Amino acid sequence: MAPEEDYFRLSGRSANDFSWWTSEIEKSKAFDWSDYLLPNLEIEPHTLSSPTLATAVEEANGAAWTVDELRSAVEAYLDMMAHDRAGKPYVKKQYYEKLAGKFNRTAKAFEYRMQNISYVLSLMGRDWLRGLKPAKNVGAQVAGQIEQLLAEAEGRQVAPIVAFEIAVRDEVKKKQLPVPTGSDSPQPFTSASTQYARDPEIKAWILQQAGGVCECCKKSAPFKAADGMPYLEVHHVRRLADQGSDQVSNAVAVCPNCHRELHYGAYSKQLVEQLYLSVERLVCE
Ligand SMILES: [Zn+2]
Ligand SMILES: [Zn+2]
Missing domain, CATH: 1.10.30.50 (DNA Binding (I), subunit A)
Structure with missing residues (x-):
């Protein structure tokens, strides 16, 4: 059964790109879907719809977003947050449409990316924009990039934690983990983080x-x-x-x-x- 045109559009592909679709099917068989199919506190029923799955397939298979696309999404997110805080009116959909016009993606694809940004912020213990419920269908690598780009846009140093936390979550959901070897001498590393002067x-x-x-x-x-x-x-x-x-x-x-x-x-x-x-x-x- 072939998908409808919408499916391609949501995945940021041109309509009826069947060769891409067949290769995605092969890859999706290898992908661990359990997280998307089981009821879970962090995923609301409405985010379990097929567009989320389409995005998850795309993510899992590394149909890569460019740094430019991610940076623009992060900047738009922070701009919406600034409007929200200042009580200034803004329309989320207009942001997605503007991004879709600039890049070869759908507005919907950008909306899901925004929810991934909320997820990255939530892993950092940061506040996220209401109405953009954290969606965890984002790979560790892209999430790490988003973390970097947020720091860059906010003029902060980054002490990366997000890729680590996502790797932990990916492991936890596997059944019966064998006892890991770990390391008897973890390598030290120095990272800079931005602190705030407090009274x-x-x-x-x-x-x-x-x-x-x-x-x-x-x-x-x-x-x-x-x-x-x-x-x-x-x-x-x-x-x-x-x-x-x-x-x-x-x-x-x-x-x-x-x-x-x-x-x-x-x-x-x-x-x-x-x-x-x-x-x-x-x-x-
Ligand atoms: Zn606190
Ligand atoms: Zn208490």
């Missing part, structure tokens, strides 16, 4: 206000630190990397569980909304 008075004030109780789950700090202080961490609700301020109106004291969830949780956006409602001093940035 110790802000952190001290926030910790004092919290009085040893997590401002997110409202439970006591889970343990005492070596110096006897209740262990809580200070989180910037709008991340410093997202141009958030280092002020008491943007910081909370949270337990390590809540802190991780705020960065990596599937429901982190809901947690943030809850914080804005329950912690009066917070101002949405």
